[in-house]
Amino acid sequence: MIVKKVLGEEILTLAEAKEILLKVRDEHEGEELSYEKRKAIEHAELFCHMDAARSRAMVEELEKLDKMKPELAVRIADLLPETRDEIRAIYAKERFTxxxxxxxxxxxxxDKYR
Structure with missing residues (x-):
């Protein structure tokens, strides 16, 4: 498949991407999936720790905080940091502490969504 035009762009959590990938897999049941799709599904299943609705709810709650960008909220929802140092590592490239x-x-x- 060749993409001719990008219709839109949206930041997704890993859980949301997993949900989409599983739908694609189900739609192509019985067919051989491409290497890239198989690897993407394997990665999502291995590293995704919650469902799409909970991860989106966490992102929305995180985005209400000061110093929170959408991409940082998604990264936090994907990684589920447990310590202050893990959160600091996510913010390492930002210009503020x-x-x-x-x-x-x-x-x-x-912790509320874990």
Whole structure:
């Protein structure tokens, strides 16, 4: 299949991507999937730790926080960091740092959805 035109772009969590990939697999049941699709499904099944609805709810709650960009919220929902240091690592390339209170607030939201 050749893509001729990009119709839109949206940041998805791994759980949302997994849901889409599984639908594609089900639609092509009995057919051989391409190597890329098989590997994408394997990756999503191996590393996805929650369902799409919960991951989107977490992203929406995280996006309400100060210093939270959509791509950072998605990364946090995908990785489910457990410690302050893991959250700091996600923010390593940003031009600002988080306070201890902000780190704890993010951890509380992640723990709620874990």
């Amino acid at each position: 988080l306070t201890e209170e902000e780190l704890d607030e993010i951890r509380e939201i992640v």
